[in-house]
Amino acid sequence: MVTLTILSTSDTHGFIFPTNYVKPRANMPFGLIRAATVLAKEQQSAPGPVITIDDGDFLAGSPLAYYVAQVQPHSDPLPLARIYNQIHYDAEILGNHEFDYGTDYLERALAASDRPVVNANILDSAGRPLFGQQYRIIERAGIKIAILGLTTRAVLQWKNHDNVNEEVHFHTAVSVAKELVPRLKKIADVVIVCYHGGFERNLKTGKIIESLSNGENEAYQLLSEVKGIDALITGHQHRKIATKVFNVPVTQPGYRGEAVGKIIINLEPSRDGGYIITDRGAHLIETKNAEFDRNVAIYSHQLDKKVDHWLAEPLAQIDGDLTFKSAQKARMNETAYTEFIQHVQMTTMGADISATSLFNNEGHGFENPITMRNIMTNYVYPDGLALELVTGQELKAALEKAATYFTLNLNDQIVVNPAFYSPKLRHYNYDMYEGINYRINVAKPVGHRIDKLLYKGKPVTDEQTFKLVLNRYRAGGGGHYDMFRADKIIAENKTPMSQLIADYLRAHSVIKATADHNFEVVNEPE
DSSP: OEEEEEEEEOOOTTOOSSOOSSSTTOOOSOOHHHHHHHHHHHHHHOSSOEEEEEOSOOSSSSHHHHIIIIISGGGOOHHHHHHHTTSOOSEEOOOGGGGTTOHHHHHHHHHTOSSOBBOSSEEOTTSSBSSSBSEEEEEETTEEEEEEEEEOGGGGGGGGGTSSOTTOEEOOHHHHHHHHHHHHHTTOSEEEEEEEOOOSBOTTTOOBOSOOTTOSOOHHHHHHHOTTOOEEEEOSSOOEEEEEETTEEEEEEOSTTSEEEEEEEEEEEOTTSSEEEEEEEEEEEEOTTOOOOHHHHHHHHHHHHHHHHHHTOEEEEEESOEEOSOHHHHHHBOOHHHHHHHHHHHHHHTOSEEEEOOOOSSOOEEOSSEEHHHHHHHSOSOOOEEEEEEEHHHHHHHHHHHHTTEEEOTTSOEEEOGGGTSSSOOGGGOOEEESSEEEEETTSOTTOOEEEEEETTEEOOTTOEEEEEEEHHHHTTTTTOTTOOGGGEEEEEOSOHHHHHHHHHHHOSEEEOOOOOOEEEEOOOO
């Protein structure tokens, strides 16, 4: 018998050290520097051949990754790629956030990487993989192993923003797997499908857990319709999964290096000279107790010091308070921090109305003095702004969509809708608005919760038009906001919002904290 071990990371987002950067010198239970130690130990102790795969989203998503791409001279991805090169990977899958800084930056990053790119469904105009190759065949201990790489349709979100040019063609994960998996089964003993995407259905019941309209996650359909997959590695949703679906072992190792996926496949020689699978299982290995990997530490030490110095840069003083203690309360009652972000957006784009989010529960507003650390840990996405022309009817539809964030518990208390917690945290899909007055009444049915909507003191009519500023992700319909579309955009600013905030602060040395409390979230049964 031969035992094949398949190890994987995913969605590390450039979080090398165990910190979310909210406070300096944090020591949290994640980080590539810990995951590297787990991977090395598993590679050394495995009873047979080992395949190690990164399932994507390594190039953007942390202050360190932003610093490498946007702040340091020449926007050189080599320092980040060199850190990841300290880990032996057999394949790299493209994540959707690999495109955050454009295809040119991605091309340079992959050129500096030791990891072979496996990409079967993002193609150029000639139908060839935009980067890398469709699949890899590796032979170890006499076993032929095929690795097929697939990427979520969320990549299409960036085609509206010039991050991906119009010559790029995207095929669904399911359609490509249906074509290639049968072919790979004829030439390989084990077929590993690596999909930077997640599950659209409950893994036990098959019940739909998110909208299927944009096909962002196809893993359940992939396993139900494509025969011959021996192991499936997933990502994108930041979930921690180790199970079997349709008897296929599946892993998804969370994010920021908090876990390593491990799939074990036992094989016996077959009569035709190949191998047959006799058993297989899926596991997750938490990294929280792992020591720091020495090589990763050596290659990241100087970069970490530069990032920390940059994050500590003071930009402006505050007259008042721009902090908040509870993100949940801040989503129900406007804070001065939220109003400040809205003001920067409206000033930058000349908008009538602004929409923004608290993207996670880790940020807590701006301390005094405001530093780059405050900006990067509150506005965590490297996205720019778009100005969109919307009608009153579309505005109300967007507010109703945001209002689905809330529900009532058994005690009639307002709480977060579980759909925004599971299967993935989606706080970023709840928007707050400025420039209008409105009320969300959670006691009313979904779709009828906005029972007050005023612009300059007068009720908004369906026919009115407004210039609305929002981030480019949302402007393209991201988060299933179907009332927003790229063809409605009338102006864009592609400078990352974090930089726009920093520039505004440098031009205004004192920020006065104000909040007009233009919205409220209530439970008032009729």
